[in-house]
Amino acid sequence: MEYALALLILLALVAVFVSGPLRRDETAVEAAEADRRAELEAAKELKYREIRDAELDFRMGKVSEADHRTTDRELRAQAIAILEQIDALEDGRPPSSPDGP
16 A cells, blocks of 8 residues: 555656646747737837827928828838737737748
């Protein structure tokens, strides 16, 4: 009976020891995803600020309407790409552009 209990405890310890790297890998993946998410959220906020700044420059008369339209279109396309990457990360899909924003 004592041997069976000792063997059971030993097997439990071995199972915990062997599964340790597997648990760490999941944690590392989750941490990497959280870091990527934070990076994308920061890029999104920065892009939104650029859009607001471009709008302000146009309203202040610093840029022409044609230049503003071009810049606005480009900035919004970049913002959409960032939002798509965030959506892909949330859905568990690989992002369409892994290089980043």
